[in-house]
Amino acid sequence: MQPATGGAFDDQPSGALPSPILRPAAADATTTAATGDLRHLPGSRGLRRAQLALFGAGLATFLLLYSTQAMLPALSASLRLTPAQASLTVSAAAIGLALAVIPVSALSERFGRTAVMTASVFTAAGIALVLPFAPDLTTLTVLRALQGIALAGLPATAMAYLAEEVHPTALASAMGLYVAGNSIGGMSGRLVSGVVAGAYGWRWGLASVAVLSLLCAIAFRVLIPRARHFRPGPISPSALLRTVTSHLRNPLLGRLFALGLLFMTVFGAVYTVMGYRLVGAPFGLSQSLASSIFAVYVVGTFASAASARVTGRFGRRGTLYLAIGTTSAGLLLTLPDSLPLALVGLVLITAGFFTGHCVASASVGRTATHGRAQASALYLAAYYLGNSLGGTLGADAYHSAGWNGTVLVALTAMALAVAITLYGTVHARATAGSRIVAAAR
Template identity: 70%
Template sequence: MPTADTGAPAGIAGALSSAFSDPDDIRHRPGTGGYRRAMLALFAAGAATFALLYATQALLPAISSELNLTPAQASLTVSATTIGLAVAVLPVSALSEKWGRVQVMTVSVFAASLIALAVPFAPDLTTLVVLRAVQGVALAGLPATAMAYLGEEMHPKAVTSAMGLYVAGNSIGGMSSRVATGALSQAFGWRTALAAIGVVALLCAVVFRLLVPPATQFRPGPVNPGALLRTVGGHLGDPLLRRLYGIGLLLMTVFGAVYTVLGYRLLEAPFGLPESVVGMIFLVYLVGTCSSAAAGRLAGRLGRRGALYVGILTAVAGLLLSIADNLVAILLGLVLVTAGFFAGHAVASSSVSRTAKKGRAQASALYLAAYYVGNSLGGTLGASAYHAAGWNGTVVVGLAALTGAGGITLYATRKAISARREAAAA
């Protein structure tokens, strides 16, 4: 029997397999020690990933000021990282099929954290963007591989809730990096703020490696480019997976647009908030932590498509509310956008893992590639729309993306209803 990907002896894996006739019996279930260790480990890894990925987002106005950049130019420090991740996520995740999920995740989070310690020393925009792009490539080994790991190691009934908790870790990382960098930047400058995020991410990497359980369900295989292309082609040929990829892209377009532009809006008139206060606005990410963790329960009650409708409509309401030049309305709108986004993302990402019967890492990688392309599109389009038409322009970009996501979900609902009618008639 092949060894597990953390180097556990084959005899142990064989003993476990022979002890249980149903292989699902040895997967982690909620309440067990293995489940708790896995979720704490991936929570730390997810926090590090999002903290590094969006480390410059709250700092864009300060970077613009010091380097004399437009909002669109400064936003490249975010989009370069997400594009780097999107481009590399498929080939890097394929390596996890040979080297193991845990090994690839470990290398990824440590490499990205070490690069983060070099980012604050970038002398100009070009160097900063290049370092951030390389960091995105390094991060590519974690998100899709983590999703595949959860799909393999969690009991099927626990996959959605486990994915929600992993996404919750993402939201904690995104929130903490924005809040901390806003405060540190005002006190010590944006370069010091970025250095602090790098140190915290390195600590999260250590926690991940110490806690992550062995991958007992993983079986290594060779990396075959031809087989990889066939697997990718199969996933892209699956109508359900294509719809999930489209939903992920469109949801992230909204999120990228809102959070890229928000700092500029709140620093300018009529609000004129201090940089540290603007950073505190990102505490709203806690809402994402709660909504993503609750997404599994919501999907259990309403079905996955029902949960997606709730997430999309919640985000629409938040965008419309944010139009008002009132700080309370903007904050409430941001709460709704964040809650809707994270709920929709948790449902869509877990659906990818459940839908793909083989090549889960590649299926998750394609979802994340679409997801992070959406982030880059949202940041660029949102910043350009803000420059041309103010916040209302950014809202239009977000509403267009949400309309697309809702249309895809409605199409899937009608297909499902039609299939049920045909089955009943037969």
Template identity: 65%
Template sequence: MPDVDTPASARTTTTDAAAESKLLPGSAAYRRAILALFAAGTATFLLLYSTQGLLPAISDDLRVSPAQASLTVAMTTAGLAIALIPVSTLSEKYGRTPVMAAAVVSAAVIGLAVPFSPDLTVLVVLRTLQGVALAGLPATAMAYLAEEVSKKAIASAIGLYVAGNSLGGMASRVIAGFVAQFAGWRVALGVLGVLSLGCAVAFILLAPKARHFTPSPISPRALLRTLTGHLRNPLLVRLYLLGLLFMAVFGSVYTVLGYRLTAAPFNLPEGLVGSIFLVYLVGTASSAAAGKLVARLGRRGALYFGIGAVAVGLLLSLADSIAAVLAGLVLITAGFFTGHSVASGAVSHTATSGRAQASALYLTAYYIGNSVGGTVGAAAYHDGGWPAATVVGLAAMVAAAGVTLYGTRAARRATAVG
């Protein structure tokens, strides 16, 4: 609340000065901030999914099942999901940049230790700690951009940060696959660790000092009140469920895909399997097109479109044809990113207060979906092959369609009452 003794003209001048001091496209400070967060986003997703493309090799070397090997991905995202809200809350007191720097450096250092894991237990523990460390980045990065970048440039700035995420997620699988083919999975993880540490150093050197951050005390009671308020909102809860269900399918498919393609009838080498993850780039295009799709079909129409694309892609992938599998993967990826973009965007639109916490809850559900989907999908594949994993994905999409249909009917009832 402004000081009542301060003249309105002075308050306006102060507000204008603050707005003018924010980062604008074209300035050196803006370029440094974007490059810093691009590097941090790349490092985050290089590490988060570093073992996903290596699961068949890990299974063979450590003599563990697909479900056991999948824990190296599932527990990382579970660690991130559990720690996301408490760790990102630390940035309210200690600052956005210090928390992000600590997160990316500690995660990269752990990444250098991961290749030396003597067994699956140590590997899973280190990967879980890596997920906890990475929890300091996603929500904190969004808050940093909202505070430091001019309002006109926030959308493009966030887009570039997300591009770093996509690049890291894709590069993690592609690089790891090619390196593992010639030098083994441990060397592949070491290479990703070194690359991530380089990104962490780039972030520290490039990130401009925050000029608009104001420290505030951490109030667990106030945080709990905000979170419970969001969880009492039926629409937000439905959006959280949709994020979880879409990510469960995506996590399941990408966790098990390597096992299927390295086995008969395909018998593809690890390097070629890694290159198939370039399909991930489809997500960038479908995310960008999601806004136009919502404008044309409405939010729920776009969700049905995403659900349908994923379901058709899963059915296509059942064929023992590499062309059909690739076409199915394109549809699954496009449908997932469409659903994720629509649901995550609707969270910010729906929450009238505590938007950061509302988004953090969505991300928590999203990463829990990845953990559950990856583990259940791998277990299903171990027991019944790719058709069983496909059933898991289709079940998740049926549930997503049910949630969306319930929302459609609830909206119609509210309109009729109004």
């Protein structure tokens, strides 16, 4: 594994500023319950409850966030929408989450992690219960945007809760189960809504997701242990703005945010449009059968788990190039009108996306010298804006130029990712050379 300050994006971080909403780091990992550290230890009942609760929260988040993506063809047929119009129901939720993730997650510093997560998941599930009754696209899109804003209280807050309440020796496994909930939720939300929509219509598809997400919300509230290490503190908007601004001025973080956006642009474009391609000529699959391709999403779980080992072998730069190459190869494989090739291509795209996302997101945490919660929130904002951008541009391109147009949008995003990574590589080597010369003097 490369050191935290080296690699493809080795810039000097921006000057350290005190975080406006983060307290000092928790007790050292060597402390135990006997010495006053009451965080949940491996194998403890509290840890199991926290893991299951946040697994349910992650499941609910991604059940809801992508609930309309698999049923877009059914939505288009029912409401007489173009692919670009229907894709707004996906983009609106992603934009809402992206814009709200920083301010909403900051509220947890004042009102508590558990309170914000509970309000977030139940509000989002409540909106989900109303979605099936939306009379038109405008109403549906507005409700989806509000749902995205509600969901913004979960991602960053859940990670902060785990960091505070779980002992460092158990943190990796707890975080892994939370991420697994995200992955499974993303897959099952698309599968359930798509299959039910194919059999009974899009309104019933949304209703099925609403019921599942409400059950997950209830399970979260019942299981989540009381926070024992949280201490409320004031929220300073001016200090928060200074921290966010300093991150945005950091060239290294800026490149990492851009990479997250670009990888998600590809993912959003492909998964938004693939359903339309499979139900249309020459494939002609049913809505339910076309939705089953989202089972490929499970590849992301394995790719995420393997990314650390790959990075340890090839370094962050090598792993990013590998992720970009894998994603691009998958895009090219989907071009022929061949269902087997399309499925293999989708597997490669998914594996490449998750690998690139894992490297970029992990590098943000290593790079930020202050305000790590805000740095992570900015990455998430760029990530979900990329999802919205990819869905919209990919659907527009498909409407005007077919699947080849969507692939062109995605390959353009990967070309930009290559340019950013190459720049980081050249800059890192130039910086290393300057340090060697300076040391020799």
